[in-house]
Amino acid sequence: MNRVAIIFSLVVALLFADTTATYFWPIPGGDKIVISNLGDYRPETSPAHFHAGIDIPTDTVDYKEDVWTITLSFRVDTIIHKDYTGIGYIVKVQHFSNDTTKELSHGSRYIHMNDIEPDLQIGSVYIGDLISYQTTFWQNHLHLDYRRPHSLSGSNVINPFVLPILQVDDTLKPILNHLYVDYSCHGDADVENLNFLSYEFDTLYGDTMGGGITFTKLKLPTESPDNDLDDPHILISGNRKARFVLGGHDNFYSTTDRGAPYELSLFLFDADSLGVRQKSYYTLRFDSLLGSPDEVHQEEDVYHVSAPLISDIGAPQYYRLYPCDSVISGLPGCVITGTAELKTEDLDEGMHRIKIYAKDYENNTKTADVHFYIRKSDWVDFCRGFKE
Amino acid sequence: MRRIILAILTFAFCHLWAEVKVEKVLETTSVKKYNQWVKKNKAKYPGLKPYYLKTECIKWGKEWKVYYYNEDGNLRKEELLKAKPGWWLYVSGESFLGKVVVTESDSFLGESSPIIYTIKNEEGKKMFSFEWGFDYETGKGVYALPNGIGLFRSNSLENYAEILTWDGKIIGRIDGFLRLDAYSSAEMLSIASPDNKFMLLSGGGTTVYIKDGKEIWRKTSPSGRLSISNDGEYVSIGANAELYGTIYLYNYNGELIYSYKFPDKSRGIPTSKFSSDNKYLVAEFGEQKSLLNNITGEPLWLKKCEGTIVSFAKNNEYITFVDIKAQKIYIYNTLGNLQDTINAPYGEDIKKKRTKEGEIIESKVLYSNWTCEVFDDLIITNSGREWHPIIYKIK
Numbered sequence: 001m002n003r004v005a006i007i008f009s010l011v012v013a014l015l016f017a018d019t020t021a022t023y024f025w026p027i028p029g030g031d032k033i034v035i036s037n038l039g040d041y042r043p044e045t046s047p048a049h050f051h052a053g054i055d056i057p058t059d060t061v062d063y064k065e066d067v068w069t070i071t072l073s074f075r076v077d078t079i080i081h082k083d084y085t086g087i088g089y090i091v092k093v094q095h096f097s098n099d100t101t102k103e104l105s106h107g108s109r110y111i112h113m114n115d116i117e118p119d120l121q122i123g124s125v126y127i128g129d130l131i132s133y134q135t136t137f138w139q140n141h142l143h144l145d146y147r148r149p150h151s152l153s154g155s156n157v158i159n160p161f162v163l164p165i166l167q168v169d170d171t172l173k174p175i176l177n178h179l180y181v182d183y184s185c186h187g188d189a190d191v192e193n194l195n196f197l198s199y200e201f202d203t204l205y206g207d208t209m210g211g212g213i214t215f216t217k218l219k220l221p222t223e224s225p226d227n228d229l230d231d232p233h234i235l236i237s238g239n240r241k242a243r244f245v246l247g248g249h250d251n252f253y254s255t256t257d258r259g260a261p262y263e264l265s266l267f268l269f270d271a272d273s274l275g276v277r278q279k280s281y282y283t284l285r286f287d288s289l290l291g292s293p294d295e296v297h298q299e300e301d302v303y304h305v306s307a308p309l310i311s312d313i314g315a316p317q318y319y320r321l322y323p324c325d326s327v328i329s330g331l332p333g334c335v336i337t338g339t340a341e342l343k344t345e346d347l348d349e350g351m352h353r354i355k356i357y358a359k360d361y362e363n364n365t366k367t368a369d370v371h372f373y374i375r376k377s378d379w380v381d382f383c384r385g386f387k388e
Numbered sequence: 389m390r391r392i393i394l395a396i397l398t399f400a401f402c403h404l405w406a407e408v409k410v411e412k413v414l415e416t417t418s419v420k421k422y423n424q425w426v427k428k429n430k431a432k433y434p435g436l437k438p439y440y441l442k443t444e445c446i447k448w449g450k451e452w453k454v455y456y457y458n459e460d461g462n463l464r465k466e467e468l469l470k471a472k473p474g475w476w477l478y479v480s481g482e483s484f485l486g487k488v489v490v491t492e493s494d495s496f497l498g499e500s501s502p503i504i505y506t507i508k509n510e511e512g513k514k515m516f517s518f519e520w521g522f523d524y525e526t527g528k529g530v531y532a533l534p535n536g537i538g539l540f541r542s543n544s545l546e547n548y549a550e551i552l553t554w555d556g557k558i559i560g561r562i563d564g565f566l567r568l569d570a571y572s573s574a575e576m577l578s579i580a581s582p583d584n585k586f587m588l589l590s591g592g593g594t595t596v597y598i599k600d601g602k603e604i605w606r607k608t609s610p611s612g613r614l615s616i617s618n619d620g621e622y623v624s625i626g627a628n629a630e631l632y633g634t635i636y637l638y639n640y641n642g643e644l645i646y647s648y649k650f651p652d653k654s655r656g657i658p659t660s661k662f663s664s665d666n667k668y669l670v671a672e673f674g675e676q677k678s679l680l681n682n683i684t685g686e687p688l689w690l691k692k693c694e695g696t697i698v699s700f701a702k703n704n705e706y707i708t709f710v711d712i713k714a715q716k717i718y719i720y721n722t723l724g725n726l727q728d729t730i731n732a733p734y735g736e737d738i739k740k741k742r743t744k745e746g747e748i749i750e751s752k753v754l755y756s757n758w759t760c761e762v763f764d765d766l767i768i769t770n771s772g773r774e775w776h777p778i779i780y781k782i783k
Contacts, residue, residue: 018744022744022746024742024746028742028746028748042498042499042500043500049523049524049525051499052524052525063448063449066740068742072742072744075655078569079569079570079571079572080527080567080568080569080570080591081531081532081568081569081570081576083480083529083530083531083532083568084480084489084491084505084529084530084531084532084539085522085529085530085531086478086491086493086503086505086522086529086530087499087522087524087529090524090527098744111524116572118572118574118712118756118757118772119572119712119713119756120572121571121572121656121657122569122571122572122656122657123628123655123656123657124655124656125655128741128742128743128744129741129742130740130742133738133740136445136448136449138449138476138478139449139476139493139495139498139499140448140449143499143524313496313497313498313499313500
């Protein structure tokens with residue numbers, strides 16, 4: 001009889017087992033919007049860091065929201081008390097299948113809540129419970145990050161947008177403001193504006209200075225397809241070593257947002273007797289923040305953080321489009337998927353074109369072209385330059 | 389075996405006829421009444437503190453009001469604190485310590501902003517101020533130390549933490565330790581002996597035993613819920629490994645004296661409390677409760693009952709358990725027999741649950757954000773919703 005009862009209960013358990021996981025937006029009553037994303041640069045007194053997740057703004061009427069975990073079932077693994085941290089509670093959870101029988105390979109972390117459920121206990125597993133009831137938020141947003149595995153260490157943060165439920169409507173293209181030509185710090189070249197015939201590009205050309213370093217600043221206007229004459233044109237001579245830094249950002253639902261583009265890439269278009277060839281050089285992609293904890297804080301590999309181009313939170317962000325010196329000592333390989341260096345000093349004499357692509361997670365893409373003439377001889381051979 | 393039976397019989401003889409009766413001696417929402425009661429009974433209960441201050445949020449993140457009370461419960465002063473333009477301002481009050489912690493940060497810099505801390509005393513006078521950051525990965529930042537000893541602040545670049553008194557004096561430094569964790573909103577993973585001489589800090593899986601601000605030993609395993617005896621002689625760590633809960637007991641030198649493994653599997657972390665004479669350790673893991681002989685680690689009894697341990701009470705005659713969700717306080721004798729039950733009258737609350745389909749279901753439950761503390765024969769409860777202390781006395 002006992003055996004029958006055991007078999008019966010096993011069959012019932014199997015029939016009703018739900019080893020799938022259901023995912024949710026963490027603030028169900030609120031708008032599905034974010035104001036920051038993975039990779040956004042966060043300089044701090046100690047230490048600087050890439051933003052490890054998404055920031056969800058809270059209701060601005062009474063500033064109160066319920067906060068739920070993104071999976072139905074979860075185990076609480078860490079609670080850092082709000083205390084005097086100046087940022088509110090931190091709660092880290094391990095995700096489970098709906099029926100809690102299967103521990104999933106990931107977890108999530110929630111930051112800034114002013115209150116959490118008083119009976120939330122470390123080590124306990126919950127189904128369908130909220131972690132904070134009608135809480136206010138320090139700095140008026142909820143930070144959420146998605147981790148695989150779920151440990152608190154910064155070496156395993158995944159872009160939350162890989163979960164469809166966390167993808168937000170993003171119809172706005174990334175913004176490309178300026179391309180900066182470094183010709184005296186990591187570069188070594190003479191750079192000047194290239195006006196030719198009746199075409200003048202003065203309005204797109206300028207300098208930016210600071211700390212004794214000058215960059216050429218090229219404005220990146222909205223591109224007109226098939227029209228190269230609205231792009232910046234420059235002449236690179238001398239030792240011809242130029243490196244490029246991009247000023248831009250992504251936005252989500254408002255033009256005042258500041259996030260990191262999901263992907264930035266640099267291509268070179270060159271023409272020869274076989275036609276125009278496109279070569280991919282450098283790609284930054286914010287999929288995850290992998291690497292050892294020591295590597296996590298090498299923001300300077302991705303962002304330009306010295307004068308005059310200082311990336312800062314909420315301010316213009318300056319992305320290096322070349323591997324910088326610390327590449328050798330270890331890149332956060334997580335965000336840089338292609339590290340070929342475009343060496344302008346090795347290019348043939350003549351006209352070249354680079355194209356920059358900035359994509360958000362929704363594949364909204366913004367592009368910009370910059371043309372440059374590499375001069376080795378004493379004069380500019382415009383015929384060579386424009387043979388394409 | 390005969391000796392054990394004899395011990396149990398003696399134990400039973402001493403306690404079998406113990407009768408407990410709990411009476412409410414104060415229930416109030418008046419600071420004046422509470423403080424005057426504390427003042428009157430301070431000699432008998434030196435651990436009791438008056439209610440010095442209350443903080444009130446006027447505009448979230450921007451404007452706060454602090455009410456300062458003296459030991460008679462009279463309003464000493466009101467202070468309105470406003471954020472600088474473009475800054476966040478948060479005010480935390482340690483009502484029974486008489487300390488106000490003001491944190492200010494530049495909202496433009498958001499999470500990256502260093503935080504300016506200003507500490508004020510029970511009269512609202514600034515004691516000291518400093519600037520500190522918070523690191524999201526390591527958890528380094530500024531925390532409260534247990535028993536109101538002072539502040540803990542850590543630096544992740546140089547990988548150390550400092551222990552500060554409330555007047556800003558640095559009394560200790562701990563290397564390689566950056567954060568303090570909590571088990572719930574009410575319970576930190578840090579604890580100190582009543583005289584504040586000994587302290588256990590725990591965070592990120594490491595437990596550090598500290599005497600007078602100096603580290604004596606540390607352990608990374610086991611990691612769990614902590615308890616320290618009144619004289620600092622013993623430390624217990626409750627840990628869960630593969631759903632088996634074990635209490636580990638260490639001495640002052642960090643040497644393992646005994647461990648006790650609960651028989652049944654459960655989720656959660658075991659917890660324990662010492663009797664003030666160090667003779668007993670009451671331990672729990674889920675529903676399983678056990679009283680251990682703290683010298684030998686031998687279980688005197690093991691039973692299943694509701695609630696979580698608060699403390700031994702009335703000169704170790706009783707053990708108090710609280711079931712926060714049921715709004716009940718249970719008083720057991722040391723034989724493990726229920727002697728009395730107190731119903732805490734903190735009303736109802738809304739509980740929300742989400743279904744797999746995303747439907748949110750609301751139900752009424754008893755309000756569970758209330759606290760329970762024991763001061764010898766006094767049991768004091770208070771509500772997290774509004775200041776509403778109730779003092780019970782075990783006769």
